Amino acid sequence: MHIVKRLALAAGLVAGMATAAFAQNVDFYHDKANWQPAFDAAFAKSPVPVKGTPYADTSSYQAAVRASLKTPSAPGLFTWWSGYRMKDLVDAGLVADVTDVWKKYTDAGLYAPSLADGYTFNGKIYAIPDNIAYWVVFYNKKVFAANKLTPPKTWDDLEKINATLKAANVTPFGATIDGRWPAFIWFEEFLIRQDPDLYNKLMNGDAKYTDPGVKTMFAKWKEWIDKGYFTDPSTSFGTSGGNTMAGQFAQGKLGMILVGTWYISTLTGAGMSADDIGAFIMPNEKADMKPALIVESGPILVSQNSKEKADAMKVADYWMSKDAQQAWIDAQDFPPINKDVKAKSALISDIAKTVADGNYAAINRFWEATPTDIAEAAVDEIGNFMVHPDTADQVEQNLQTLADKVWATQKK
Amino acid sequence: MARPRVAAATQTDRIWKVVLPYLYVLPAAAFVAAFLLYPMVVTVGQAFTHWDGITEPVFVGLQNFSDLFSDAHFIVSLKNTLIWTVAAVILPVSLGLFLALALNAVRWSSFFKSIIYLPATISAAAVGILFTFVFAYDNGALNAIVNAVGIHSQRWLFDAPINTFSMIAAYTWQSTGLNLMLFLVGLQGLPTEPIEAAKLDGCTGFRLVWRIIVPMMMPFVVIATLLAVINGFKVFDLIWVMTQGGPGRSSETLAVTMYREGFILFNQGYSAAIAVIIALAALLFSYFYLRSVLDQEKQI
Numbered sequence: 138m139h140i141v142k143r144l145a146l147a148a149g150l151v152a153g154m155a156t157a158a159f160a161q162n163v164d165f166y167h168d169k170a171n172w173q174p175a176f177d178a179a180f181a182k183s184p185v186p187v188k189g190t191p192y193a194d195t196s197s198y199q200a201a202v203r204a205s206l207k208t209p210s211a212p213g214l215f216t217w218w219s220g221y222r223m224k225d226l227v228d229a230g231l232v233a234d235v236t237d238v239w240k241k242y243t244d245a246g247l248y249a250p251s252l253a254d255g256y257t258f259n260g261k262i263y264a265i266p267d268n269i270a271y272w273v274v275f276y277n278k279k280v281f282a283a284n285k286l287t288p289p290k291t292w293d294d295l296e297k298i299n300a301t302l303k304a305a306n307v308t309p310f311g312a313t314i315d316g317r318w319p320a321f322i323w324f325e326e327f328l329i330r331q332d333p334d335l336y337n338k339l340m341n342g343d344a345k346y347t348d349p350g351v352k353t354m355f356a357k358w359k360e361w362i363d364k365g366y367f368t369d370p371s372t373s374f375g376t377s378g379g380n381t382m383a384g385q386f387a388q389g390k391l392g393m394i395l396v397g398t399w400y401i402s403t404l405t406g407a408g409m410s411a412d413d414i415g416a417f418i419m420p421n422e423k424a425d426m427k428p429a430l431i432v433e434s435g436p437i438l439v440s441q442n443s444k445e446k447a448d449a450m451k452v453a454d455y456w457m458s459k460d461a462q463q464a465w466i467d468a469q470d471f472p473p474i475n476k477d478v479k480a481k482s483a484l485i486s487d488i489a490k491t492v493a494d495g496n497y498a499a500i501n502r503f504w505e506a507t508p509t510d511i512a513e514a515a516v517d518e519i520g521n522f523m524v525h526p527d528t529a530d531q532v533e534q535n536l537q538t539l540a541d542k543v544w545a546t547q548k549k
Numbered sequence: 550m551a552r553p554r555v556a557a558a559t560q561t562d563r564i565w566k567v568v569l570p571y572l573y574v575l576p577a578a579a580f581v582a583a584f585l586l587y588p589m590v591v592t593v594g595q596a597f598t599h600w601d602g603i604t605e606p607v608f609v610g611l612q613n614f615s616d617l618f619s620d621a622h623f624i625v626s627l628k629n630t631l632i633w634t635v636a637a638v639i640l641p642v643s644l645g646l647f648l649a650l651a652l653n654a655v656r657w658s659s660f661f662k663s664i665i666y667l668p669a670t671i672s673a674a675a676v677g678i679l680f681t682f683v684f685a686y687d688n689g690a691l692n693a694i695v696n697a698v699g700i701h702s703q704r705w706l707f708d709a710p711i712n713t714f715s716m717i718a719a720y721t722w723q724s725t726g727l728n729l730m731l732f733l734v735g736l737q738g739l740p741t742e743p744i745e746a747a748k749l750d751g752c753t754g755f756r757l758v759w760r761i762i763v764p765m766m767m768p769f770v771v772i773a774t775l776l777a778v779i780n781g782f783k784v785f786d787l788i789w790v791m792t793q794g795g796p797g798r799s800s801e802t803l804a805v806t807m808y809r810e811g812f813i814l815f816n817q818g819y820s821a822a823i824a825v826i827i828a829l830a831a832l833l834f835s836y837f838y839l840r841s842v843l844d845q846e847k848q849i
Contacts, residue, residue: 200812203602229603314707314796370796371686371707381687513814521797524707 162188163448164212165437168198175468179461185448187214206231211440213449216267219255219434220505221512226438227258233439233446235453236262242457247476255434255501264436265453268471270397271488272326272431272502273416275404280307280389281415288417292330295420299366302392311386311394312367314520316376321503321512323367324519325431326395327354329500331422333429340506342544346536355522355529362526370523375403383407395419397433398472398488416488418497430492432499510543589828595821602815613822622798623823626806629713633720633802634781640721642773645728646766650758652729653736662733666726673723677790680719681706684791706792709799716791716800720784728773735769736762771842775835782831803827 163185165176170191180187190212192198205211206226217223226232239262242248248266256264281287284305289295299309314320328336331354338344339351361367368391373379380403385391387409394400398416405411418430437456439449455461462475470481472489480486504512515536522532596613600606617623648665652658668676683690684705692702705715739762747761763770785804788794794801794809801809803823811820 196808196812199815200602203815206603225601225603231603317793317795369686369704371704373681373685379682379685381685385687510814517795517797520795524704524796 161448162186163214163445163452164188164190164443165214165452166190166192166198166202166212167216168192168195169216172469175465178468179456179465180452181464182460183455184451187452206440207442209442209444211443213443213445214437214439214452217264217436217438218505219264219436220501221508222505223256223264223436223438224258225509227263231441232263233441233450234261234263235265235439235450238265238450238454238457241454242475247459248457248474251499252434252474255505256436264438265457266474267435267437268399268465268469269435269474270399270433271418271472271492272322272395272397272433273418273488274393274395275386275400276393276415276417277386277389277391277409278413278415280392283389288415289420291420291424292422298392299361299364303365307389308368308385308391309366309393310361310368311372311374311382311391311396312370312523313372313374313382314370314516314523315372315374317516317520318504319374319376320516320520320523322395323358323523324354324515325500325503326419327358329429329431330419331357333426333498333500336500337506340501340503342540342547346540347533351533352529355533358522359526359529362523370520380407383409398485399469401470401482401484411482411484414484416484418491418495427498428495429498429500431502433502433505508543508547510547511540514539592821592824595818596825598818598821599816600818602817606818609818613819614826616819617822617826622801623806625799626801626803629710629800630782630784630802630804632710632713633717633784634778636714636717637720637724637777637781637784638774640717641724641728642770642777644721644725645773646732646763646770648725648729649732649736650762653733662729665729668723669726669730671723673786674790676719676723677787680715680722681791683719684715706800707796709796712792712796712800716787719791720787723787724777724780728777731773732766732769735766739765767842771839775838778834778838779831782827782834 163183165180165187167173167176167189168191170193173189173191176187176189180189192201202212202215202217203226206229211231217226223232239248239250239253243250243253252266252269253262253264256262256266276288280302284301284307286298286301289298302309312319312323325336328339328351332350335344335348335350339346339348345351368382368385372385373381375383382391382394383403384407386394386404387407394404401411401414404414418428421428437453439446439453443449457475459475459477462473462478465471466473466478467481470485472485472492473480480489500506503515507515518532518535518539522528595606597608597610598606599609599613652661652665655661671679686692686702686704686707689705691705696702703711706712743765744757744761747757752760783804784802785808788800788802788805789808792800794805798806798809804827807820807823807827810816810823
């Protein structure tokens with residue numbers, strides 16, 4: 138009996154140790170496979186070891202995460218999308234409230250409280266920031282120098298740059314529907330340069346896709362397409378293998394690309410020297426409009442039902458610290474979001490300074506700013522317009538029909 | 550004393566004899582039940598609900614099915630699926646049969662057979678990526694060729710319906726080899742007597758092929774056609790890699806629409822309804838096709 142008791146005790150001890158050993162890892166799921174080494178660097182000093190699980194395909198990633206969130210085996214942490222794309226997870230009670238984690242850092246003045254806007258629902262914050270990206274225009278400095286061009290201050294300056302580059306046989310701007318989602322890039326940009334209020338109303342169902350302002354926007358877009366200011370809409374963008382656009386940019390056949398700041402590594406990967414890349418923020422169509430730019434905010438969420446939740450909250454706290462953020466920014470060259478953290482490159486540092494000094498209003502990206510059902514179907518409709526620019530009227534009508542259908546069932 | 554024991558043993562043997570076959574089948578049956586029947590039943594159940602995958606499903610009866618037939622994207626998808634199914638039968642199967650007949654008795658045939666079969670060893674996703682480069686607008690191989698003969702570049706993957714035909718061409722390139730092999734196996738197994746007899750009667754060349762060899766190959770044609778139709782119905786990976794069903798959902802097939810609705814838009818009830826339609830269509834076709842073929846064989 139004595140021996141049996143001892144054996145049972147030993148077995149229990151071993152089992153306990155094993156459980157403790159396994160429980161120490163926090164699983165971190167994401168769909169950014171090429172960011173894994175940077176995540177590893179940033180989590181290196183985490184109080185609880187973090188095990189990254191990258192998914193190669195975004196849609197299978199979303200399906201896997203959504204299926205797991207109701208169970209204790211959900212990952213402690215996972216990347217997601219802000220705004221409407223995380224709203225259904227919040228509404229279903231599947232993600233943890235991290236307001237207290239934020240409070241510690243915003244009270245210390247290390248984070249701008251407005252950064253949490255896209256993660257805030259009913260006054261509570263449900264995510265920490267993975268990254269923010271400013272949507273700016275990257276230009277090839279050599280091409281600009283060869284054509285005696287400087288970054289534009291006004292819309293007229295921009296029109297002159299387009300005309301000059303086109304005359305020099307350089308395509309002014311990249312635009313594509315490769316991978317579907319890039320179709321919204323120019324839709325949102327033309328609209329905010331013309332009427333940011335209309336854009337915001339449209340995103341929330343308070344304006345119509347058939348409104349005169351939207352028609353004017355499509356007309357301007359068509360004018361640029363007709364003038365040959367854009368690459369062919371089938372140009373690959375790096376979303377499905379090839380990347381003709383980055384290649385053309387590096388070769389000087391394409392002058393400018395409007396995209397998030399995360400695209401810098403793609404451009405340098407295509408053979409472009411970082412020193413030859415410049416950046417500017419698109420000017421507004423009218424000089425008296427307030428400065429604004431599209432800001433994309435990528436969140437990390439904590440699973441409410443995960444058995445790792447308590448440890449995941451510790452990791453979330455660590456992630457917002459200077460140590461983690463400096464390692465993250467050093468690895469990724471993203472704009473710093475913790476005020477104690479320094480930018481890695483001069484290019485990002487300059488963009489961040491321009492945004493801070495210029496008092497730019499941050500406008501939420503189309504992908505997250507409007508309900509997912511609208512955004513997903515709208516990129517297909519807008520893509521149709523980009524391939525067949527004469528279909529603007531039909532596309533506007535289709536978009537509104539779609540919006541009417543979604544808003545009829547969607548809580549604003 | 551011995552008699553009851555023998556009787557008991559005999560009875561145990563009898564029970565064992567009845568039970569044993571079921572035990573052999575049990576692992577496979579359990580596997581089929583867990584991984585095929587259960588998901589099938591769950592999918593059929595989901596087809597009658599509105600479900601976003603995270604909240605509780607809401608029973609809506611036949612609404613998903615009635616919505617499908619008023620959904621313009623579903624109608625396009627249905628048309629594309631029919632195009633794919635017809636093309637998947639006509640092109641790879643007939644080309645495979647033609648090449649098998651042509652290569653069966655020529656010199657260097659194993660070299661050509663291997664070359665034609667090689668694409669069948671590549672995954673559809675890899676074929677998709679490869680042909681994305683071939684069909685690329687700016688620097689694609691095909692546009693380089695058409696430009697060389699003075700024709701403007703075409704958007705092979707970005708204009709409907711040309712994008713569907715481009716993808717069918719890629720599919721044909723990949724799947725012809727498999728059909729070729731199937732038909733070669735068939736040709737090599739044919740009895741030589743009827744062919745020799747036909748030759749003695751003066752039936753040669755095209756007539757020999759059409760009147761004697763092809764009818765003898767019918768069991769293989771039936772299988773190849775059935776597989777091609779089912780593959781045409783469920784084609785997904787190639788389209789997903791090459792166009793993601795775009796632009797503007799113009800190149801979606803039923804399988805792509807099912808995936809988009811289920812795993813991008815998370816209308817999982819609606820997606821399940823499409824899955825049910827795909828399964829029913831493939832099942833009904835297989836049943837009627839096989840029945841008609843078997844009936845014909847009985848008459849012969």
